[in-house]
Amino acid sequence: MSLKLRALLKSPWVFHLATGSCNNCDIEVLDCLTPRFDIERFGMLLAPSIKHADILLVTGSCNRKSAIRLERLYKQAPQPCLVVAIGECSMSRGMFIHSYNCPLPLDKIVPVSAYIPGCPPKPEAIIAGAVTLIQTIKGTL
Template sequence: MGFKENALKRSLWVFHFSGGSCNNCDIELLDCLTPRYDLERFGIELVGSIRHADIIAVTGIVNRQCKPRLEKIYKQASKPVFVVACGACPCTGGIFKNSYHTAGPLDEIIPVDAYIPGCPPKPEAIISAIVKLRNKLE
């Protein structure tokens, strides 16, 4: 096992991409960092640069304006990078599925490794999905 894979098991860094969301998923994702849920106990923390991230957490529907930005961010990420669709909107399109401004579900734009359904998803579900991604490395 290489250095990067060993480091990934111990500390996953998450980059949050909000694609036109209603902020419910954003609030739940940030709620995972509070002392009540304490996502950092698993070595997982939020980072501000995609170049340092191991996971891209996408919340909200990806609209036509955000699609090129998301593709560019995905290309800039160091590989391997996991993509998590957080909430009903990036998973299926949610209530905006047949709307004129949507670019489609997230898996039609970039490859997705984990889906967290719900509107908004519970912090327990977010933590569970990220821990399962961590276990996938072993």
């Protein structure tokens, strides 16, 4: 593992992007940052801009308007940037799969490293997903 990657894994900063979600996943992401779950224990912080972030958390079924913006945002991200799909909508579009406004699933737009299922996933699931992702990259899983 390169030195850069090892340093980044110590404290991965996350950027949260709602691409047409119902708010639930976004609130559970915020829940992770607040006292009861406190994901900062693992060095994770919410970054104000994608240019400062190492992980892009995507919630929601990408709709026509936000899909192009998501693509643009991903291109602005400094590499390596991992994408984590949070919730059923960003995994498979869930019950919005037949919607006229959700043409593509997330992994057809940007490469996705981890999926966290649930509608919405519980904060415990989000933390477990994040820890699993870090362990996979480290090769300690």
